Amino acid sequence: MNLVGQRRKRTSVWLCAAFAGVCILGTGQVEAAKMPKVELCHFDADEGVFKKISVSGNAVQNHLANHGDIFPASSNGAGTITLDAECNEVIARNVFSRAYIDTDRDGTYDPQVDVEISELVDTNMDGVINAGDTVEFGQYPKTFDPCSLPPDADCPDLGNLTPTSVVVTNVFSATPNSVIVQSASGSLFNWENPGGLEIVRLGTIPEQILFDSFLDQPNDAITIPLGGEADPSDAVDITRPGNGANDYFFNVEINLAP
Ligand SMILES: [Ca+2]
Ligand SMILES: [Ca+2]
Ligand SMILES: [Ca+2]
Ligand SMILES: [Ca+2]
Incomplete structure (x- = not known):
């Protein structure tokens, strides 16, 4: 085919593409495009x-x-x-317990906007909390007022937790208001909301703990020194007097039947 012929062929292809849905064929027939x-x-x-x-x-x-x-x-x-x-x-990921920053402050966990702090996952998928499940870590609040509203994708008030996952070896408590597990190194991981307060522990006692009192006393606390199994990238250690509120800097949810 000479150059003119090539150009003509290319032109007809473009015409077909331009008239979406209908291609006028050389014979004059009209055919609906599939x-x-x-x-x-x-x-x-x-x-x-x-x-x-x-x-x-x-x-x-x-x-x-x-x-x-x-x-x-x-x-x-x-x-x-x-x-x-x-x-x-x-297979749906079954999370027995979760601590999260309630970024949109609505009192429930919303995966699109809220920030995961720690989760106990049924990694061996047998429906119960036991050895072989894992604690998964995300980020933690570095202030009592983390992130802005509307939810800020680049919230500057977060620290990273590492490692991102620890395997459970022992279970001490598994109730609707208290889940406590242990890893092979002896570190403890808690999710507790026994009424009037929330506690999440991210590693070895007495470090790496968040405490939200809904009463006037004791204090709210974010205590995450460096070191231990969950090694934060940026340590904080702050408290304030209990303010009688369920604050959104972290919430605990436990998904166990009574
Ligand atoms: Ca929420
Ligand atoms: Ca399990
Ligand atoms: Ca509080
Ligand atoms: Ca809270």
């Missing part, structure tokens, strides 16, 4: 698993509405099933 294929996770009832399929874009709504299909890397409408990009079911 919608692009879409990948879906289709539930194979025989095998009891989701399998990735590719369907015409025109058929997607029918598959979603009538076949129970789900897009890859998403959840079904009820939120009871979550699939990864390859249509494998994602």
Whole structure:
């Protein structure tokens, strides 16, 4: 093909692309362009698993509405099933207890905006707190008034906790208001909200502890010296008189049935 021929061919391709949905063919026929294929996770009832399929874009709504299909890397409408990009079911991460900075100050944990301090995760996925589970660490508040509202993605008042994960070897308490576990090195990790106060311990006694009193006494405290198993990047050690409030610099939630 000479240069002119090449250019003409390229021009016709561009025309097709420009008139989205309709391609005028050289013979004068008009043909509706096929919608692009879409990948879906289709539930194979025989095998009891989701399998990735590719369907015409025109058929997607029918598959979603009538076949129970789900897009890859998403959840079904009820939120009871979550699939990864390859249509494998994602096992929900079960967190028994959590300490978090309640950045939006609404009294509940919101993964999009609140900051995780420490979590006890059912890493061996047997539904109970026991050896083999892990304590996962995030960040801790360096002041009693961390982060700004609306939630600030670059909150400057946070320190980092390391290591990011410790394996549980012993369990001392597992109740709806007190979870206490120990690691192989002997360090203790607490999440407690027995009424009137919240406590989270991030390592060896008596260090690395946050204390939020809802009463006038004792004090609220952030005591995180350097060292120990959970080694903060920036130490703090501050207290203030109890202010009668459940302050948002940290909250504790324990997800255990009574
Ligand atoms: Ca919140
Ligand atoms: Ca477990
Ligand atoms: Ca308080
Ligand atoms: Ca609190």
